[in-house]
Amino acid sequence: MKKTFITIVVLIIILLGYVVYSNFFDMNRLPIGSLISEERSPNGIYTIKFYLVNGGATTSYGIRGELNFNTIERNAKNIYWNYDEDEVVISWINDNKVVINGIELNLPNEKFDFRRER
Incomplete structure (x- = not known):
């Protein structure tokens, strides 16, 4: 018992x-959000699509970044999720390293989620 x-x-x-x-x-x-921007990696292997997500009446906007694979058959995956943002500033350091709104990520394995940074 x-x-x-x-x-x-x-x-x-x-x-x-x-x-x-x-x-x-x-x-x-x-949440899916609405497409606001997309950036292709220097070698063309990746494309990151950015979506503006409306949090509703009581919360702020957020940005979701989705990594798409251009050269292999693989599902897209979310790599960036940040709250209280409505714009995206992106710069590619090299073919696999990107800086999104000041957050550096090594692709395809790293991701940023504001909920895990507290």
Whole structure:
């Protein structure tokens, strides 16, 4: 009886953890927004599309950056998510390194999510 109760409690905690993560921290569940800019890497391997996301009446705008792969068949992935921004300043350092609004990322593996920087 005690083992069953502990198992149920652990499963509930795991389920709640998954729900919180997927709804509040998963970059794949970000709002789409409207396209405001796109930049191609110097070698043409990547294109980053930037979207302005309206947070609604009670929150500020945000910027979502989506990395697209031009030379291989691979799904686009979110690499940049920042709150309280409505413009994008981007500069490519080299073929795989980019600076987005002062945040440096090495592509394709690094990403920036303001919710994880606190």
